[in-house]
């Protein structure tokens with residue numbers, strides 16, 4: 001199996017917040033990605049929840065510098081294959097199946113499956129994965145659950161998503177195993193629909209500033 005652990009750890013440490021994006025209009029893909037990048041968030045998860053997801057990944061990969069684009073909501077083998085062919089630089093899934101896990105582990109790019117229980121974590125760890133998504137984070141016990149996983153599984157790191165925003169990001173970043181968090185709060189539907197890219201850059205900047213302040217507090 002390709003060893004992607006150090007690659008994905010490096011990537012997520014650089015990007016403490018990963019915007020989770022559903023593209024409803026393909027023409028918004030480039031300006032939206034630019035707005036987030038310019039606000040300091042260059043690692044983007046484009047979900048396959050809409051038919052524009054794959055072409056958006058391809059477009060961003062081909063046309064935009066300074067952005068690392070991955071696929072989210074990859075729920076089956078076809079999605080995995082198409083996401084890799086579209087140029088995804090990492091793959092994120094909300095959960096796993098035995099076949100998706102097995103194929104995902106052979107993927108040429110890092111594979112981050114979602115887990116929400118100790119048993120699911122153990123299945124992924126047994127397959128050799130050390131960085132996992134925790135989803136749906138808030139409704140699965142949130143930062144408290146992640147802290148508890150740290151006891152039996154000290155070598156597993158996480159990118160939690162689901163119900164995270166500026167109101168609770170500090171709780172997650174306080175858990176040592178959390179490399180970054182993901183969320184859709186950086187791309188509100190109305191701002192994207194209106195093409196309000198300045199507002200989206202401001203949201204990204206606000207998130208970066210908040211993370212910097214939290215981390216500074218931890219280092220004191």
Ligand SMILES: O=C(O)C(=O)C[C@H](O)[C@H](O)COP(=O)(O)O
Nearest residue numbers: 072073093094161162163183184
């Ligand atoms: O389907 C996937 O693969 C996902 O990536 C799930 C998303 O990460 C969450 O749905 C984001 O949650 P919110 O920030 O609460 O909107």
